[in-house]
Amino acid sequence: MQIKNKPLYSINYEKELNTPQLEAVTSTEGPLLIIAGAGSGKTRTLTYRVAYLVEKGVPAHAILLLTFTRKASQEMIQRASRLLDNRCANVPGGTFHSFANSVLQKYADRIGFKKGFSILDHTDSGSLISILRKEKGVSSKNRSFPRKQTLLNIFSRAVNKSLTIEDVVIDNYPHFAIELDAIEDLFNAYKRHKVKHNFLDYDDLLTYLHMLLTNDAEIRKIVSSNYFYLMVDEYQDTNKIQAEIVYLLAGEHTNIMVVGDDSQSIYAFRGASFKNIMTFPKIFPDAKIIKLEENYRSVQPILNLTNSIIDNAECKYTKRLFTKKTGGMKPVLACTKNEYAQSRFVVEKIKEIHGETTSLKEIAVLFRAGFHSFGLEIELAKEGIPFIKVGGFKFLESAHIKDVLAHLRVLHNPDDRISWYRIFLLLDKVGPKTAQKLYNDLSKKNTGYSGLFTLKVKPAISQSMSRLKKLFEYIDPTICSLSQIGDAIIDYYTPILESNYDDHPKRSKDLEHLVTIMERYDNIESFLADMALEPPNTSMDDSFSINYSGDDRLVLSTVHSAKGLEWKTVFVIWALDGRFPSLHAIKNSEELEEERRLMYVAATRAKERLFFTYPNDVYDKISKMMLYSPSCFIDMVPGSNIEKQYID
């Protein structure tokens, strides 16, 4: 390699990277596909590549690093800065959604929106759909009509997979085929209303960016020439629209690097397809392909097991991992008498391992679905073991947080019908009808949120309305700081909170926490965008996260949220046929394969010790079946690769 002769590089890339990694880092021009197995130093490679480009003289702002979460990109950029110097900190990075948001906010008028549009999360989208459904009078007496969440799934699936509503209904929801016309009608109304009220949902961020780049050659040129080097992480979890956005951005210069692992693709439900990886060399025929197959994470016995999980896959994946790490213990499959015994087993093992000087944050418990950890959480609380839960229900989705945010959102986007509706519904004696009427009156005035001050209301609600008016007179964003506004809203909201919820003390703490988040922002716009696009993804209902000040906590996480992370010891609970894989997936081979990849992702998180547990006396109410077999993915593993235990 020529680097040797170039003293202008301060980092010794040759020494710190293995051969394929080095090649990935130094191949800067032209299209590049990296197939990176679990634990093969993918993050390291991306980090060094950022440093290498900057060191080579590429201005930081000309590099774009698209990742799956903002946390991932921040971490890589920080590491690169430590490796080289602060120039790396200016590399723009984030998710596709946040990137789309920043471009679209700039060119909102070109896609028929006003600046300052709001971003709908799925709760918001659901509210809008249910408002529209009521308006349309789609009879709710009709039992066969899909619920709002289902409707949203149908819409989102269609958009993400570039299908029509009809395709999705026929293929995935054949029992709703009779209602096809009404569903399509609702979909169109939903689309129109988003434009009218200046809303973009998650899918819109991608579709409108795609549309803008496709139809507007001028903008495409501006945007794509801003970023001369593109890097995309977790490429196996991008969907068709995201892949096309990548092509459009890279079209001019083709300096595009994508990194992924086809055997870790776990977002098909969102339209992602590992086939994007296979397609990449077809779109860019001169693409260089590099495989990273040496695993630096796990000991050999763990790798033996994970390799057997993926060997049983229907489709053969592109690589096989090896490691130089020897020793280590064989993974354990523990069958427990019932759910309680499973929780006890995990708690006892954790205490044992923790005693041997492993810190708690080096241990994780992983599961298929958020609610699977409920039983364990109770036991952990009893034992006083601090933990943090990632994934599942989120802090921002809870009603009280959405209530407070609604007041902020209308300051920024006065057309935000969903938030006004929510605000009015909170007033005493105001129900759906009145809330709707109040919103209509307000929007007719067309004077932004100040229209509220001159709103006429019935005597029954005049008192609560005047409190609301007073609040909005005070919280002028041109005068108050964001956290002052937050405090004022919470003062206003507290009596409402106390009358609506029995558990208000707990919820009150969440609101305090929200204000501390606000203190980090200096404007409403970026605060709201982050809350929608990068919400804190830990759930707040565990009191430990507030009371416990240290950071040595056990991690509980869904497998999806554990992507890309690693721990010394990993427990995979509910490794039970019917839970993981879920019953839902067993009948469909594509979905079953995705569950297998999910199990693979879970198992490959472990560095030294790996435990699977399952209770064997579970009655499933939906299917009216007893569940007692271990997950088929673990059951298929040859006996020599796993140690089976029975815990009474």
Added chain:
DNA sequence: CCAGTATCCCTTTTT
């Protein structure tokens, strides 16, 4: 037309 109570349904994963 609001708000409280009864009843039925389905129950994944996330930006």
Added chain:
DNA sequence: GGGATACTGG
């Protein structure tokens, strides 16, 4: 067991 809807009284 929880959320969404249906029904009923005020």
